Amino acid sequence: MSDEARTTAGLVPGADPIKRLATGNRELDEILDGGIPENSINIVMGEPGSGKTTLAEEFMFANANDEKRPILYLTTLSEPLDKVIKYLQQFSFFDVDKMGRTVLYEGLGTELAADGIGVLLPRIKHAIKTQSPKIIVIDSFKAIHDLAKSTQDMRLMLYEVAGLLAAYNTTVLLVGEYRHEDIATYPEFAVADGIIELARNALGTRDERYLRVFKLRGSAYRQGFHAFDITPRGLQVYPRLVSPVEAASYKRDANRIGTGLPGLDAMLAGGFWTGSATLLAGPTGSGKTTMGIQFVLEGLRAGERCMLVNFQENPTQLAHQMEEIGGKLDADARSRLDLLYYSAVELSIDRIVVSIFKALSRKGINRVVIDALGDLAIAANDTTRMHNYLYAMVQHFAVMGVSSVLTLETDPPIMSSDSSHGRLSHMTDNIVFLDMKEQQDHIGRTIRIAKARGIAHDLQARELLIDGRGLHVVEKKRG
Amino acid sequence: MTLKSEGKGQRKAIILIVDSNPHVRELLSHFLQEAGCAVEFEADGVRALERAREVIPDIIITEILVPVLDGLALCRKLRADPKTRGVAILVFSVLAVGGRAREAGADAFLQKPLSDQLLVDTVRQLLEAPKENSA
Numbered sequence: 042m043s044d045e046a047r048t049t050a051g052l053v054p055g056a057d058p059i060k061r062l063a064t065g066n067r068e069l070d071e072i073l074d075g076g077i078p079e080n081s082i083n084i085v086m087g088e089p090g091s092g093k094t095t096l097a098e099e100f101m102f103a104n105a106n107d108e109k110r111p112i113l114y115l116t117t118l119s120e121p122l123d124k125v126i127k128y129l130q131q132f133s134f135f136d137v138d139k140m141g142r143t144v145l146y147e148g149l150g151t152e153l154a155a156d157g158i159g160v161l162l163p164r165i166k167h168a169i170k171t172q173s174p175k176i177i178v179i180d181s182f183k184a185i186h187d188l189a190k191s192t193q194d195m196r197l198m199l200y201e202v203a204g205l206l207a208a209y210n211t212t213v214l215l216v217g218e219y220r221h222e223d224i225a226t227y228p229e230f231a232v233a234d235g236i237i238e239l240a241r242n243a244l245g246t247r248d249e250r251y252l253r254v255f256k257l258r259g260s261a262y263r264q265g266f267h268a269f270d271i272t273p274r275g276l277q278v279y280p281r282l283v284s285p286v287e288a289a290s291y292k293r294d295a296n297r298i299g300t301g302l303p304g305l306d307a308m309l310a311g312g313f314w315t316g317s318a319t320l321l322a323g324p325t326g327s328g329k330t331t332m333g334i335q336f337v338l339e340g341l342r343a344g345e346r347c348m349l350v351n352f353q354e355n356p357t358q359l360a361h362q363m364e365e366i367g368g369k370l371d372a373d374a375r376s377r378l379d380l381l382y383y384s385a386v387e388l389s390i391d392r393i394v395v396s397i398f399k400a401l402s403r404k405g406i407n408r409v410v411i412d413a414l415g416d417l418a419i420a421a422n423d424t425t426r427m428h429n430y431l432y433a434m435v436q437h438f439a440v441m442g443v444s445s446v447l448t449l450e451t452d453p454p455i456m457s458s459d460s461s462h463g464r465l466s467h468m469t470d471n472i473v474f475l476d477m478k479e480q481q482d483h484i485g486r487t488i489r490i491a492k493a494r495g496i497a498h499d500l501q502a503r504e505l506l507i508d509g510r511g512l513h514v515v516e517k518k519r520g
Numbered sequence: 521m522t523l524k525s526e527g528k529g530q531r532k533a534i535i536l537i538v539d540s541n542p543h544v545r546e547l548l549s550h551f552l553q554e555a556g557c558a559v560e561f562e563a564d565g566v567r568a569l570e571r572a573r574e575v576i577p578d579i580i581i582t583e584i585l586v587p588v589l590d591g592l593a594l595c596r597k598l599r600a601d602p603k604t605r606g607v608a609i610l611v612f613s614v615l616a617v618g619g620r621a622r623e624a625g626a627d628a629f630l631q632k633p634l635s636d637q638l639l640v641d642t643v644r645q646l647l648e649a650p651k652e653n654s655a
Contacts, residue, residue, distance in 0.1 A: 170550050207633065208632070209633055209634050210635040
């Protein structure tokens with residue numbers, strides 16, 4: 042046999058890396074370290090309506106490309122086959138041309154009801170011998186438990202089925218309405234190579250869907266809860282933001298960028314370092330949003346691409362405010378500006394942050410303002426989760442070289458505790474405080490730099506004036 | 521499609537499968553018989569060596585992890601014996617040791633799990649390859 046023939050016959054010395062099947066969902070593949078490992082047995086668990094069948098079907102249709110290796114979906118005793126197919130057709134990944142050719146739907150309910158769990162092994166064996174399935178989905182596998190006469194019967198059947206499935210090159214999804222306590226008692230969890238949980242939690246007035254990988258042998262999967270939605274395209278997954286693999290370097294770009302306030306630039310001896318993160322803190326009405334707008338306008342003047350993320354005012358209102366402060370933007374500046382609005386009440390932090398990063402990467406943004414962190418905290422509904430997200434976000438900004446300003450209200454209690462401030466101050470390179478103090482006949486405003494990493498900054502609080510053109514630092518504090 | 525033994529008329533190719541896993545044996549047997557081969561089984565290396573000397577199969581498909589005499593030792597003994605030197609050997613193992621299998625004398629290596637098309641293609645290539653004469 043020639044060397045070439047040996048190669049085609051699979052003569053590869055040494056261990057091959059684990060081959061994976063893409064799920065049809067880029068974000069889910071990202072969480073799964075590239076996809077579901079070939080020749081693995083995986084459990085997809087979750088309550089009814091949690092999206093298990095949708096995940097399985099998206100996976101099936103994404104891999105249905107070879108008539109010699111079709112995808113086999115076996116229903117048991119949960120939903121009638123007709124009903125499953127009826128709802129399947131509403132998804133954009135559904136392809137009627139694949140039905141009956143590369144995707145085979147078959148019902149096992151009648152055989153199981155008549156003859157019990159013993160029919161499963163010969164049925165799968167028959168499928169392997171006659172159909173060579175690339176993927177086998179059994180939905181619901183948990184329903185088979187109800188037919189077992191004893192735990193022993195179930196365990197013996199599962200031992201045989203798992204042995205058979207391991208012997209043949211097929212990838213298996215066992216879909217079921219399992220609960221957490223089932224993991225310790227149901228034997229299929231012991232033989233599973235992967236366990237993916239889909240859950241739905243009530244959060245205030247909305248429901249949030251989460252996906253979690255419990256186990257995926259041989260894979261550096263992304264741990265934790267990942268938000269998702271069920272859309273007409275299938276699952277829209279928002280992988281939890283984690284810190285970048287490449288650590289942010291403290292050796293900043295040698296360039297400084299203007300803050301939009303010449304007086305503040307002077308206090309910073311030339312502005313912020315490019316790629317630095319700045320926390321802009323102050324009470325409501327102290328001018329944080331206005332300063333954020335000035336920071337963006339300065340970037341536009343410098344020819345940069347800028348993004349302003351806001352949770353309270355829609356893009357039209359924001360554009361109007363920007364015009365008031367900086368005058369009408371020309372077409373070129375408008376083309377370099379992205380105004381993003383999210384409802385922090387309606388959306389989770391996962392969805393917001395993933396969406397921000399998608400836009401950042403796609404458009405090559407140089408500077409970004411997030412106004413305000415308090416709104417993001419509402420979306421996070423959990424201070425620890427919020428801080429984890431912020432830390433990862435700031436690290437990503439640094440690696441991407443994006444200069445950021447994050448505004449923070451110091452009066453609402455959610456983010457104003459000492460510990461929160463302490464943790465936030467470690468995350469950012471610079472901290473600028475805006476303050477308001479009642480004076481004899483007016484409210485006096487001040488600006489103070491609490492921290493500016495790598496900059497010999499002015500430590501003195503400076504008076505701040507605000508007019509129709511924005512904030513202005515008064516050069517010398519009045520006596 | 522029927523896989524025939526080269527140069528031995530129209531008789532079916534004889535494949536000796538050495539594997540102790542009943543599922544693997546059943547599936548290998550099914551796909552090889554579908555392809556027109558005659559199949560025999562042994563569960564350990566010593567019995568496989570004895571059987572090989574008796575029937576001189578066209579191909580031996582062996583797992584490495586088999587009792588009494590492992591699959592690699594079986595390869596070496598088959599190659600050392602003038603009677604079985606010409607038998608084609610396919611090591612089909614859960615272990616990813618293609619290089620060691622070739623060093624032990626295997627003609628081909630496939631890693632488990634079973635891919636039916638790859639199996640049949642490999643068996644066909646082994647049957648079609650020119651052979652050393654057995655004594």
